[in-house]
Amino acid sequence: MSLPPEVLQIFRDEAEERLDRIEQSLLALESSSDGGELVDALFRDVHSIKGNAGVVGMHDVRAIAHEVEDVLERARSGEERVDVDPLLRAVDTMRKLIAAGPQPEPVSAPEPEPERAPARSTMRVASEKVDDLLDAVGELGRSEGAIVDVQRSVIGLRMLPLSSITGPFPRAVRDVAAAQGKQAALEISGAETQLDRVILDGISETIVHLLRNAVTHGVEAPDARAAAGKDQCGRIELRAEQRGGTVAIEVHDDGRGVAAHLLAEAAESGSLAEVLARPGLSTAGAVTQDAGRGVGLDAVKAHVEALGGSLEVHSETGAGTCVTLLLPLTVALLRVLLVERGGQPFGLPLSSVQEVTIVERPMVLGGRASIERDGAPIPLVDLASVLGGAATPLADHAPAAIVASSQRHVAVRCDRLLGEEEAVVKSLGLLAGVPGYLGAAILDDGRIALILDPAHLVTARAPRDASSAPAPVEQAAAKVLVVDDQFTVRELQRSILEAAGYRVVTAGDGREALGELTRDTEIDLVATDVQMPEMDGFALLEAIRALPERGDMPVVIVTSQGGEEQRRRGAELGADGYVVKDDFDQQALLTMVHRLVEH
Amino acid sequence: MHVHVRVGRERYAFPIAHVREVAELDDVTPVPGAGGAVLGVRNLRGRVLPVLDLATAIDVPRGEAASRMVVVEGQAGEAGIAVDEIVGVGSLPPPTVSVDGAALEGAAVVDGVLVAAVRVDALLEEVVAR
Secondary structure (H helix, E strand, O other): OOOOHHHHHHHHHHHHHHHHHHHHHHHHHHOOOOOHHHHHHHHHHHHHHHHHHHHHOOHHHHHHHHHHHHHHHHHHOOOOOOOHHHHHHHHHHHHHHHHHOOOOOOOOOOOOOOOOOOOOOOOOOOHHHHHHHHHHHHHOOOOOHHHHHHHHHHHHOOEEEOHHHHOOHHHHHHHHHHHOOOOEEEEEEOOOOEEEHHHHHHHHHHHHHHHHHHHHHHOOOHHHHHHOOOOOOEEEEEEEEEEOOEEEEEEEEOOOOOOHHHHHHHHHHOOHHHHHOOOOOOOOOOOOOOOOOOOOHHHHHHHHHHOOOEEEEEEEOOOEEEEEEEEEOOOOEEEEEEEEEOOEEEEEEHHHEEEEEEOOOOEEEOOEEEEEEOOEEEEEEEHHHHHOOOOOOOOOOOEEEEEEEOOEEEEEEOOEEEEEEEEEEEOOHHHOOOOOEEEEEEOOOOOEEEEEOHHHHOOOOOOOOOOOOOOOOOOOOOEEEEEOOOHHHHHHHHHHHHHOOOEEEEEOOHHHHHHHHHHOOOEEEEEEOOOOOOOOHHHHHHHHHOOOOOOOOOEEEEEOOOOHHHHHHHHHHOOOEEEEOOOOOHHHHHHHHHHHHOO | OEEEEEEOOEEEEEEHHHEEEEEEOOOOEOOOOOOOOEEEEEEEOOEEEEEEEHHHHOOOOOOOOOOEEEEEEEOOEEEEEEEOEEEEEEOOOOOOEOOOOOOEEEEEEEOOEEEEEEOHHHHHHHHHHO
């Protein structure tokens, strides 16, 4: 008598679920003082597996389950404490045997009907079938909104909770720690967060890798932890939460953190994720059995980006590391910002767009344009040139979307913004390998919008050409160095001066300004604020007057502090002019600058 | 059987086993960076279909702008191949004249005209390999 394959599959699915639960209960039992209820739950699951294994003819599984039952029985009657290790090994063995299939031996006398798990209102659906259905719906045409609704419900079928893959994680953490003579416990929160099945399938291995990293590179040996005043058992947290159309999965450890020199390097380059993702970099310093083997953070980053997500890393030396995977909720449905360039719509994943701005006056250095955000320059690029296409030049007031991916930023200019849309993302098929795109979406009017890949955009650099970097004001115009610690004041003065035809460079304090003066010999005049960090305006004025070759550089003091004292001090130090910010009007500054540079 | 097409003043033929349908070219959305032989993607009844330009792919001079496409399916996937005209469906004798290029199988004479058979898989692979 042979068993119908469907029945065998049902047994497998159910047994796997029970074995996962058994494993979790065993791990919980290990760290709990009173395990009475846990032992009862364990007993029920083991008993069910024993019964069902008998029915489908897996007698070796039945025999092992029987032995486990005996151990649990003795624990229940208080005869002995449960030794978790051998039971975990028994779980592993049963898993392997169940995966391998039944023995040819015929089914013997039927076992008593085992208690069944309560019926659940879920069904298993092969993901290909869902995709086929989605395509079939698309084939109907897109004239009616109802079809889009159906597409969205079908996409809903693809969603599964993170808990569907977290089962093996606590065990993995325990085993990796034990092998290194360490102690570590995993806490999981937000496991109910839903993700696209396609993303979940690939991400499990990545999370295990991060957990292994956290134990190997993060958590210190028990004595080192005690010496540092930490609990001997390392705490690793896996947290998931939905943030808009993005799911954030964080792996946080309270271990030794990333080495200080790497943090310093990241502070300079702006992205710890990028520093750590350099191939071959291991945070542990030494290559152990588990560290530095196989894929590193570079592979994690590549994998996450391939799914349209990004990677962030934060760390404090001595206190721990937090790696965050930012993943799209679904690869099939994406909220996008639609923009137009060259008459063609493009979609930017909204989760990667930080802000949209009108670029009035970009900074230009070495022919490459950038804009300033929070004191740091962000490259400013034309969408058409990033993608390698041709388009008419951008208008002066073209909007730019600031896009972030893996802690890097880029401001992408386009002709205009079209709005937001929830897009059903489809593969480019044959063209899926063309860099720069996550796929394509069909808009309500039937047009196709290519969906841009944020990870590709942030690696783009503005080409050194005039079409992307707006031409500077007249080449021969006088150049003014504006020094102020406030970005808005600097930009206000820049716009006033540039509108009048001057070339403008800026600095955030006196020290920066001196550096700028040494680098740029074309500067004709300095307009400086007084109160600034590092080096104030008076100190800057003194330093300029002490310069061997350019000591006679005209310097205008621009400050909100009126009063004779300030003015007198400025005059004493050799200021050429004085503009009060309180009654700051364009004409006062312009008249002063004009008088001083047009000798 | 083959689907016979015209590109510029030349004639080519697609094995009918690879042809899914024949359609108007319609609006094609360019895919910047995809390379010269790729015209872009087209919305074909809710699907996103890559469209290739046969003239550019096999390097033949063309007269007018392509207006029709042959939707083909190969191992690499599906694509619309833009052509100037669909001549018709008919048999193609075994090739007697050898032709340059991996995407072409060789040519035969049909009604006094030289017709080259297109190797669909090779044509699509050339685009994927880019």
